[in-house]
Amino acid sequence: MSKEDHSSHSLKSIFNQNKSAWAVAFACIVAFMGIGLVDPILPALASQLHASPSQVSLLFTSYLLITGIVMLVTGFVSSRIGPKRTLLFGLLFIIVFSCLGGLSNTVNQLIGFRAGWGFGNAFFISTALAVIVSVASGGTENAIILYEAAIGLGMSVGPLLGGFLGKMSWRYPFFGVAILMLIGFILIFVLIGDLPKPAKKISLGEPLKALGHGGLLSIGITALLYNFGFFTLLAFSPFVLRMGEYGIGFTFFGWGVLLAFTSVVVAPKLQRVFGTMKTMYGVLFLFAVDLVIMGLNIESKATLVVCIILAGALLGINNTLITTAVMEVSPVERSIASSAYSFVRFVGGAIAPWLAGKLAEWFNPHIPFYFGAFAVLAALLVLFSGRRFMGSIE
Template structure:
């Protein structure tokens, strides 16, 4: 397997001449990731209408991410037995079912459990979708991953916008919106994706665990765990700090997602053509940590306005700008980390993706709940400081494991 530095010299351009099957899966990916951002603008509304505190509402993310991560261990075993197409369809069906049930809930507890079922469907879909796009797309692995990340960015940018609009009507709206959109995704995959050949060897649930013995894959997975901690602190906790309605939050995270998509698709290939993947990751992780720390400082100031170069600017405006800027950093980070994972371990792409996702989603599961708890016990700024430290630790892990990444093992 090539190292991530060797992979850095591969094709980074996205070919638009793709098989229909690739576009069908990419379309479903857009809707799947739209489902994540769709819920973000309604978190404060759910807290207010169901009489819950922030840490309880954050469990919607924790149950979803935790089950997604654990279920990653079975995705390879399932897909190797029932095939890629039917694994994708099973995942999409579960998302439709549990999103609709979440929209019909009457308590935080019910939504948390239904989000866990949603996470199971999400795991079956996203792990298989990445492997399917990489396997079917023309233009090389790097281009296929950029296409996948573009779908992620498009989904996560339009999700909050639609969620803000539907959430302005009712907090239940975004859940039913996800169910309808994922049903469309189900139909597109069912009709456009052909039955793909099953692998000759049936995977075991232990294969992803065994894959983590490769130093390069373990390094990237732990880096992603800490990075995801910062990612989901910003995504899930920030709505409670901004004190905006569903429409306003939808616009903020739409801007965040747009910049994430733009940097992922257009800026990342340009950076890779000039700098090594590791150096870019070092810089982006450090900048993201500084961004989170700055958000903590602004929140801790407890002042509606901040003096910047002689101009008084609303603290909320500065926070919004920092969130949107973070989207750009996260677009580059997520694309490069995912690309690196596909190159650092001599195992099948599906197994590498499952192993990496299993570890990284743990960070995504812990962060929202812990951010809420830290804010309740200490102060909201502490949540951002802890997230900043976590991202910085991720950068240190990447630096300490550079010998594995350079030789791709």
């Protein structure tokens, strides 16, 4: 990067955006609230719906699995009806199914409605990244940093909102997201004009075909394995923290604040000093160490809280760098690259919460964290083995 490129990443340039970019960013915040929203209420859901931790963790699995699979068709749809209509279509599904989730009476109903929520989320997430890159000012990397900041803020506010609303009733967080997403729907409908459809219609097979590029495939598998650690932390930690809704909510709020801060402020600086690949190697290694420490200190509430919050700092850095890498590593269109990468990584995210709960049931609560650390180290090795494809991202 040139010196001029470096100066373009000042906070002022990143956040000096038009209304269209802010409308998409707000909707991104609310969309990613949905991931962490259920964290503080997982123990309450298990108790009130008479479910085991692994059953309750299927709220993440159904949501993420459907999100990943549907990612394969979002480009096909978006290239035919246009990005704006695709965003609104996804938001409408999230609104409807988050409401239905709040009306559930059994854990199986809730799992099914979370799958519907994931269906809408796929259309929104895959299109939002491409849209924010196209409407934001300051270039691709500034747009990605704004996108990651929105994700971080959503993930930090989600557990906090879930904790406060969940203390009154586990149903209220679902209704809260529906209301906020309705606001996002209105903002996008009003503030974003009709965005041009891609010049070329995307076929159903193109995202899978894009994974034939070694760099994109390497990053996708890296993210799949890394997500085993990420979602073990997110979905299983609430069960070993032995805290109420407020305690879990504030813990993951701290996690999300650091995630947002490092994704915007720290990641670009480390990228300039050490390069994208070396920074990701270091962050993945430190995250694996963090998970091992959690596994070794499962009885220490203070250690778990500190490790969860510090993990947010590491995850924020990695999320920004890996998203930037996906956008730049292959010659395919950004929307296709995003869909292909998201399909692979969300599969990892879908398996991890259920597997973490099962490992705890089969063995003991230490094992999920050790397995998560092992998966993150495997992600590091996959990323390192694919370094020959990564020249374009440095």
